Amino acid sequence: MTTDRSAAGRPTLEAVARRAGVSRSTVSRVINGQPAVSPDAVRRVREVVSELGYVPNQNARSLVTRRSDTVAVVITEPQHRLFVDPYFSLQQHGIRRELVERGSYPVLLFIEEPEDYARVEDFLSRGSVDGALLLSLRADDPLPDMTDRLALPAVCVGRRPLSGQAERPDRYLYVNSDNRGGAREAVRHLVGLGRRAVATITGAMEQTAAVDRLRGYRDVLPDAAPEMVVEGDFTEAGGAAAMRRLLERNPEVDAVFVASDLMAAGALRVLRERGRRVPEDVAVVGFDDIPAIAEATDPPLSTVNQDAEELGRLMARTLLDHIADCAAGEAVDPAPLAPVIMPTRLVLRASA
Amino acid sequence: MTTDRSAAGRPTLEAVARRAGVSRSTVSRVINGQPAVSPDAVRRVREVVSELGYVPNQNARSLVTRRSDTVAVVITEPQHRLFVDPYFSLQQHGIRRELVERGSYPVLLFIEEPEDYARVEDFLSRGSVDGALLLSLRADDPLPDMTDRLALPAVCVGRRPLSGQAERPDRYLYVNSDNRGGAREAVRHLVGLGRRAVATITGAMEQTAAVDRLRGYRDVLPDAAPEMVVEGDFTEAGGAAAMRRLLERNPEVDAVFVASDLMAAGALRVLRERGRRVPEDVAVVGFDDIPAIAEATDPPLSTVNQDAEELGRLMARTLLDHIADCAAGEAVDPAPLAPVIMPTRLVLRASA
DNA sequence: CTGAAAGCGCTAACAT
DNA sequence: ATGTTAGCGCTTTCAG
Secondary structure (H helix, E strand, C coil): CCCCECCCCCECHHHHHHHHCCCHHHHHHHHCCCCCCCHHHHHHHHHHHHHHCCCCCHHHHHHHHCCCCEEEEEECCCHHHHHHCHHHHHHHHHHHHHHHHCCCEEEEEECCCCCHHHHHHHHHHCCCCCEEEEECCCCCCCHHHHHHHCCCCEEEECCCCCCCCCCCCCCEEEEEECHHHHHHHHHHHHHHCCCCCEEEEECCCCCHHHHHHHHHHHHHCCCCCHHHEEECCCCHHHHHHHHHHHHHHCCCCCEEEECCHHHHHHHHHHHHHCCCCCCCCCEEEEEECCHHHHCCCCCCCEEEECCHHHHHHHHHHHHHHHHHHHHCCCCCCHHHHCCEEECCEEECCCCC | CCCCECCCCCECHHHHHHHHCCCHHHHHHHHCCCCCCCHHHHHHHHHHHHHHCCCCCHHHHHHHHCCCCEEEEEECCCHHHHHHCHHHHHHHHHHHHHHHHCCCEEEEEECCCCCHHHHHHHHHHCCCCCEEEEECCCCCCCHHHHHHHCCCCEEEECCCCCCCCCCCCCCEEEEEECHHHHHHHHHHHHHHCCCCCEEEEECCCCCHHHHHHHHHHHHHCCCCCHHHEEECCCCHHHHHHHHHHHHHHCCCCCEEEECCHHHHHHHHHHHHHCCCCCCCCCEEEEEECCHHHHCCCCCCCEEEECCHHHHHHHHHHHHHHHHHHHHCCCCCCHHHHCCEEECCEEECCCCC
16 A cells, blocks of 8 residues: 555655656656756646645755745734834835745744743744844844844844944844935925924834934934924824924924824824914924825825835845855855945925 | 754754763653653753754654644735734734743734735645634635645634535634624613614624624614614724714614724714714614723723633634644544634623 | 655654 | 664755
């Protein structure tokens, strides 16, 4: 009695080979699309494969190739907060598309409580993934060190925290939007409009994106009064609260650069409630250019565009290339380790 | 020159064994916590393991055990829509907790576009997961048939679509809230209050939960006029829109059973805008009992409680048990295949 | 162009 | 209590 199916109940390479009257090697070659196989053998193998419904066992394959064609997408954020922001959806979408187009599969891992770090570490070290995309990291996030320690190729959105040990060569890369440059352009535009009291509502300052956007503001307005800078938290309600505080402390404000569209929507709402006309009394520029938000506000929001989907694709592409380099045993050369920066551009609508 | 580390650069069982002066079997036993090992050997092995930073290669392990300790959580919903609803967050949380407590790891897979079905099928058939949890299925979702075909243990939230081939034994299970019973209780309460014109705002009717809640309504009010039933879509805005329609078509409505808290929040907003007092003019009962919503509405919402987190845990537990049964080669007996039903209960606050 | 043979790193009888 | 021996299902030299 020959065994045509493995104990798991599924046909093996061996079974296909016997049925097609060829060797395992030949079947393997056909499966993996290697060229040196006669058309006839290819046809026979293909037939048997679909007849038996053969699917290669990924564990056996990974054991020898050391590749799983799977990459982890690690998200350090409570799920509910994360996905409310359309920016993340676009980014996710870009990541997924690029990954699948290049034959890799994304698996999402969430960090929601402290113990999750250990679980994720466990998962990442089992050899089930070829690399990791690290999203929405906090300033002192242990994830980059973890992937480093595991020698697992990784790329982060954002950039290395300023405080960090900047000289050590890394196994992980950064991909980032030009937050500082975009902010600079936005603030320059406001100043160019002739506004005298240009304030800013920042994001949560433990995120480097928020820090960088504030730096862009300060690049243009190095002498801005401290009251002109109010910290928000990247939510609509936070933007509204920040705008209220700003108005109390600085009634004469005539322009504000808000570090995200969502917060800008909240700020516009407050401005309207307080009877300030936009842009006549107060000009507003946001950041992100989420069409669903920026085109829907009243008035439509001028904002800094960053192509979230393209950023996602870029992250995925960078990771996949890095994985390939590591597999090729190449010494990771410093050049590609420089952060990849996505350009931004100011999109003018009606609010400024 | 002995090889202490595999080509991937990581130490193997073999390396640990040599270093600790024992056989591979002994190391394996220690790693897997099997009892028959001398305390001395355990100590030595543990030392070497942490010294070398040894982590078992999951692919090698899975190849022989046929277990990956990983389960897929397949979500058939655009990410952004899904996570806005706190109900899903709770359910997710319950799933994750139960899974990790029992030593399994969840990986999330999203279906966002038609081609994703093929990708998910591919992933599920590779032997990388032990089973699958199927969430938020549409009425004619191909996923259950897929897991069935792959002989992959699976459990779905919800229930088999009524139209389906109900007699065939399945490899997948259902876990469900008592949607119909809960709706019945809610409507009975409204009727018991003496309301004469009791309407309902349903969920999206391609979801079985929406269908079942409507059936509960009809159980109590079989003769309700067609205008008393308005279809929503499980969003806040959808609930508001439905309430507006209801008011136009049926100004005399004095009670409404809304099939989700989120929609009920929208309905309450519209009622307030139109100057109808709740519960004096119109009594409202929701469904879900999301504290963040039901306690925050004005007035606080009476609603049908379903323990989303517990439902998640139950799903995970059911799947894990099912996987164990399948592994034990047990013929899947029909009894546990009956859908598991989570009870619901009416929570009275101020809106009815 | 094809097959034989040698492992990848691990677990699981089966001995001892 | 511990070691020996076979594989799990696949890819990959290496010969032919």
